[in-house]
Every structure is written in C-alpha cells, then in structure tokens.
Amino acid sequence: MAQNNDSIGKTFTVIGGLCLVCSILVSGAAVGLRPLQDAAKARDRQVNILTVAGLPTVSVAKTYQQHIEARLVDLDTGRFVEAEDADSYDLRRAAKDPATSIALTPEEDVAGIRRRAKLAPVYLSRDEQGQVQSVILPIYGQGLWSTMYAFIAVATDGNTVQGITYYDHGETPGLGGEVENPRWQALWKGKELYDEDGQMALTVIKGHAEASEHFKVDGLSGATLTSKGVQHTISFWMGPKGYGPFLSELRKGVLSHG
Numbered sequence: 001m002a003q004n005n006d007s008i009g010k011t012f013t014v015i016g017g018l019c020l021v022c023s024i025l026v027s028g029a030a031v032g033l034r035p036l037q038d039a040a041k042a043r044d045r046q047v048n049i050l051t052v053a054g055l056p057t058v059s060v061a062k063t064y065q066q067h068i069e070a071r072l073v074d075l076d077t078g079r080f081v082e083a084e085d086a087d088s089y090d091l092r093r094a095a096k097d098p099a100t101s102i103a104l105t106p107e108e109d110v111a112g113i114r115r116r117a118k119l120a121p122v123y124l125s126r127d128e129q130g131q132v133q134s135v136i137l138p139i140y141g142q143g144l145w146s147t148m149y150a151f152i153a154v155a156t157d158g159n160t161v162q163g164i165t166y167y168d169h170g171e172t173p174g175l176g177g178e179v180e181n182p183r184w185q186a187l188w189k190g191k192e193l194y195d196e197d198g199q200m201a202l203t204v205i206k207g208h209a210e211a212s213e214h215f216k217v218d219g220l221s222g223a224t225l226t227s228k229g230v231q232h233t234i235s236f237w238m239g240p241k242g243y244g245p246f247l248s249e250l251r252k253g254v255l256s257h258g
Helices: 010-053 060-067 092-097 176-180 182-186 223-235 244-251
Strands: 067-073 079-081 101-103 115-117 119-126 132-142 147-155 161-168 203-205 215-217
Touching: 010 060, 010 067, 010 147, 010 161, 060 067, 060 119, 092 101, 092 115, 092 119, 132 223, 147 223, 161 176, 161 182, 176 182, 176 223
Parallel strands: 203 215
Antiparallel strands: 067 079, 067 119, 101 115, 119 132, 132 147, 147 161
C-alpha cells in the first residue's frame, strides 16, 4: 500500500522542521548583527551628546574623541571614581542589577524608575584648548506612556542649563512627543537649576514662561502628564538621590582638582 504523505504526523514533522530552521536563522542573524547594533547604539549616543553640547555632528567619531571625556560618578558622594572605560558603562543595565543599584522608596522615586544605579556616567565637553565648557548628564523618568530618556548639559557652575535633548520615548506624537521638538528644547538654555539657597527650583509650568524667568520652562501644550514626567525627572536627577551631590561638588570646583 502506498504511504500516505498527507498524514497528520508528517505534517507536524514538516512544520517542526521549518520552525527549527527558522529559529536557527533568526538566532544566527541576531548574534551576527549584534556588533552592528551595538555600534549603531554607540553612535546614536555620541550624536545626542554632541548635539546637547552644541558641537557639530558631521564627523561624529572624530569630534566625540576630540571633545568628549566620559567619567563615572558615585551618585551618593558626588565624587569621580576610577574606571577603565567609563564610555562603555551601561547605565540602564546597571540600574536593573541589584548588585550595581539601589532600590528607591516611594518617597524618593519621584521619577518612577524604581531602582537607581550606584554609579552614573557624566560627559565632559571640552573646547579646542581643552577647557571644560559643559557637563552632560544622562537622565530618565516615567512619562505618560513610557520611560523618557534624555541628556541635559549643565555649565561648569553646576547650575546653568546649556541644553537638553530627549532622544528615546514612547509618548504621543504631536503631544507628549513634543519633548523632541528643538524649539521646546531651546527654551531650556540659560535656565537655572537651583536658587540662592541651593534648593532645586527649576519648574516646568503650565503655560508660557518669560525669558527673564530663570527658574521656569514652558510645559508641553496638551500634554500635562508628560510635562509632569519631565518635571519629576528633573526634580529627581538634580536632587539628593541623583546628580545633586555631584553638582554640589562641581560648584565647589571639583573639575579643578578631580
């Protein structure tokens, strides 16, 4: 009797074989493409750091190498720590690992990030003479729909904002997604983080802030919850559990002896 090639068993065998072949191909592609993906992520990070520092991005790798120095900071002490390659430090991965992070209490966790890495990278932007012009800090916090990632550039006085760029988020296009709008980001330049008593004073307000109001930034029109997310992110990372101790050291002149 001729063998039935349409049996259920053979059908499942063929399906199983196809699934196995496809899974091998997908896995192989993922492994093979990982170096390219990592390189693309590194370049994207460099572009965003150069952008917020006000540096050209025509020749990314060359400009980054000439003008940017990565350092690691102990967020509890605000002091620099020695590291072989601070530029490759993964802040997101460190924040997820209990060995390299701390859990935040609900009172501390205003940015909605749950855990905070013990160490964080800072990027020193230098001019042609090698003098530090700004310090770029990676920050992130919960928005309406997503965790929003940004870089903020602070002057060497540890207080004046020189720029901000949001580069990774899942907020609503045209509303919360306006955190990527260059016109809104430009409003941050020249604003101040702390008042005369050293208290965090920069506020994202509802409505329009005059240019002369050094502690106020326009909120995003029609995106109240995203604006609050930005505020909470700034409040946390510029506060005592974030870069507050480091910025205090910066105001004391840590760059001149660190």
